[in-house]
Amino acid sequence: MGSSTLTHRMPGPDQRMDELMGLLLRTGVILAAVIVVMGGVIYLTRHPVPVTNYRVFQGEPLELRSVPGIFHEALALRGRGLIQLGLLILIATPIARVALSFFMFLYKRDWIYVVATLFVLALLLYGLLSGCT
Amino acid sequence: MNTTEFSAWLLLGSLLAGFLGALTGLGGGVVIVPLLTLAFGVDIRYAIGAALVSVIATSSGAAAAYVKEGYSNIRVGMFLEVATTVGALAGAGLALYLRVSVIAIIFGLVLLYSAYATVRPSSHVIENSAPDPVAVWLKMDGSYPTANGFESYHVRGVALGFVLMFVAGVLSGLLGIGSGAVKVLAMDTAMKLPFKASTTTSNFMIGVTAAASAGVYLCRGYLDPGLAMPVLLGVLAGSLTGARVLAVVQVRILRIVFTMVIVVLAIEMIYNAFTGRL
Numbered sequence: 001m002g003s004s005t006l007t008h009r010m011p012g013p014d015q016r017m018d019e020l021m022g023l024l025l026r027t028g029v030i031l032a033a034v035i036v037v038m039g040g041v042i043y044l045t046r047h048p049v050p051v052t053n054y055r056v057f058q059g060e061p062l063e064l065r066s067v068p069g070i071f072h073e074a075l076a077l078r079g080r081g082l083i084q085l086g087l088l089i090l091i092a093t094p095i096a097r098v099a100l101s102f103f104m105f106l107y108k109r110d111w112i113y114v115v116a117t118l119f120v121l122a123l124l125l126y127g128l129l130s131g132c133t
Numbered sequence: 134m135n136t137t138e139f140s141a142w143l144l145l146g147s148l149l150a151g152f153l154g155a156l157t158g159l160g161g162g163v164v165i166v167p168l169l170t171l172a173f174g175v176d177i178r179y180a181i182g183a184a185l186v187s188v189i190a191t192s193s194g195a196a197a198a199y200v201k202e203g204y205s206n207i208r209v210g211m212f213l214e215v216a217t218t219v220g221a222l223a224g225a226g227l228a229l230y231l232r233v234s235v236i237a238i239i240f241g242l243v244l245l246y247s248a249y250a251t252v253r254p255s256s257h258v259i260e261n262s263a264p265d266p267v268a269v270w271l272k273m274d275g276s277y278p279t280a281n282g283f284e285s286y287h288v289r290g291v292a293l294g295f296v297l298m299f300v301a302g303v304l305s306g307l308l309g310i311g312s313g314a315v316k317v318l319a320m321d322t323a324m325k326l327p328f329k330a331s332t333t334t335s336n337f338m339i340g341v342t343a344a345a346s347a348g349v350y351l352c353r354g355y356l357d358p359g360l361a362m363p364v365l366l367g368v369l370a371g372s373l374t375g376a377r378v379l380a381v382v383q384v385r386i387l388r389i390v391f392t393m394v395i396v397v398l399a400i401e402m403i404y405n406a407f408t409g410r411l
Contacts, residue, residue, distance in 0.1 A: 018207070022197040025340075029194045033369060040362040044137050051139045052359055057176040059354030066352065083358035087365070090189050091347045094340035097193075101211055112271060113208065116215050120341065123218045127225070128348030 017104050021097060028093030032086045039074075039082025046079055067129065095124045136359070143363035146172060151191065151371025156379060157391045158251050158332070160339070161368035162188035162310045166240060167398040171405070175360065177233050177240075181309030182355035185347045187368035188311045192339035194369065195376065204333035206275040206326060209288060213298040213319070214341050217312075220302020221345035228307050229353075234406040240308050241403035247314035248395045251388070265289040268324075277330045286327055294324040306346035311339035 063069035064084050073081025102117035134142075147161075150168050154161035162184040169180035199205050228236065268274060268288040276285040297319035301312035316335035320326040326334065350356055 015203075018200050018203070022201040025193040025197040025200075029190055029197075029369075032190070033366065036362055036365060039358065040140075040366070043359065043362065044140060047136045047359070051134055051136050052357075054173070054175040054179050054357070054360060057178050060357060061354075064356075064358065065354050080358040083362045084356070087186050087347075087351070087356055087358070087361055090186055090193075090365075091344050091351065093193050094189060094344040098211075098214070098341060101207070105211075110272070113211055116212055120211075120214050120218050123222060124341070124345055124348070127222055127345045128351070 017100075021100060024097055024100060025093060028089060028096065032090040032093065034086075035089060036083050036086035039079050039084075039086060041079075042077065042082060043079025091128065095121070095128070098124060140359070140363045143173065143360070144367040147187070147364045147367025148371040148374075149367075151187070151368035151373075152375040152378075153371075153391050153394070154191070154368070155372040155375025157248075157388055157395065158313070159247050159395065160188060160311045160313050161191050161372050162343075163244060163247060163313075164395065164398075165364060165368060166309060167244070167402050169360075169364070170237070171398065171401055177237055178228075178355050179357050179360055181228075181236075182347075182350045182357065183361045183364040184309040185343050185350060186356065186361050187365045188309070188343045189340050189347060190365055190369045191372045192311055192336050192343070194373065196333075196337045196340060199333040199336060202278065203283070204277050204329055205337040206273065206277075206288075206330050206334045207337070208271065208275070209273050209320065209324070209326065210334045210337045212271060212273070212291075213295060214338055216295045216298035217302035217305065217316075217338060217342040218345045220299040220304075221306035221342050222302075222349065224303035224306025224308075225346035225349040226306075227303065231307070234409065236307065237402050237406035239304075240310075241399045241406065243304055243308060243310070243312075243314075244395060244399035244402070248392045248399065250314040250318065252392055263287075265291065267291045275330065277327055284327075286330070287325070289325045290323040294319045297323055302342055302345075305339075305342045306349075309343075309346075309350070311335075311343060313339060 063073055064080060070081060070084045070088055074085035098117055098121050102121055105113040105117055146168050150164035151161040154164045165184040165187060166180045169175040170177050264274060264287045268291055273288040276283040301315035304315060305312040313335050316338060317331045320331035320334060321328055
């Protein structure tokens with residue numbers, strides 16, 4: 001396809017919102033990756049030599065499962081806690097994107113989509129915050 | 134083998150999986166689960182957890198570019214996310230009640246379908262029929278960049294697309310994949326979006342679908358940092374490289390070869406599940 005013949009869309013609120021959305025997604029992924037690398041370095045330099053046995057499912061310790069627990073472990077600069085914080089940021093990135101879309105549709109008074117995005121946002125937060133019992 | 138060596142092997146394998154996923158268009162997550170379970174002997178629950186986070190990373194990274202270029206249909210994506218999110222939470226809940234071998238068999242079957250979907254000839258013709266009232270009410274009709282500038286299209290079959298998206302969500306939550314193949318089926322075949330708009334909108338939605346069940350998996354203790362770290366970084370780097378390669382060279386033959394690799398992986402997963410080795 002010859003991209004040189006592309007006509008460009010009119011710059012408007014929609015395109016600016018698309019760019020903001022792209023920026024948000026990219027920032028979230030980069031931030032998460034950087035934190036995971038930092039945590040990975042600490043984890044590999046401090047972790048005891050034998051490899052964890054992943055053949056048998058045991059589940060993670062409680063402090064690596066909940067949002068407050070992960071923050072606590074990450075602030076203590078523990079490798080596994082930092083990696084988990086990176087994963088949490090990664091999970092939060094699409095959630096933040098839905099929140100941004102919600103405000104976008106609210107600004108446009110596009111009520112069907114305001115309701116749809118709010119519903120999705122509620123489900124995502126429910127999955128993240130009350131999934132552990 | 135010590136932890137550093139194990140992580141290095143995982144990183145290398147995930148790099149390859151991400152590369153393969155990008156070249157075949159299947160996504161990195163769908164290759165990671167068989168890799169971890171078959172080659173590294175990892176329990177499928179840990180594998181699903183690690184796959185889910187890499188799916189979020191690759192889809193968000195790619196979506197950033199597509200959204201900017203105007204390929205994705207944001208309204209279609211946002212509306213159908215209602216179905217995929219509900220489905221994903223249901224799928225993650227269902228995973229608790231299904232035996233590991235059953236999950237592995239479903240995984241193998243979905244993998245086979247996805248492989249078929251990538252090589253199936255795209256016979257989609259843009260019909261110039263009248264707009265669909267439901268799609269018009271939802272303001273879904275859109276436009277996307279082509280060689281002749283932005284071309285507009287009508288969206289149809291919203292109800293069928295919605296149902297298929299629910300199925301895609303269930304599979305995503307159950308198996309830790311993005312379900313890109315089912316999402317594309319819903320938009321391309323059922324809703325008659327142009328192929329490029331379907332794949333990019335699918336990619337746009339995958340992050341949200343995966344995030345819905347990732348929260349549940351995190352709380353359930355399926356997300357292991359030691360495993361997720363090399364897998365996530367490997368898949369991310371591999372798929373970025375794959376996307377670059379895809380942009381400059383024609384990879385038709387490579388694609389068919391890789392798709393056959395995936396078919397073999399799928400059959401091996403199903404076989405191992407039946408013989409009780411997974």
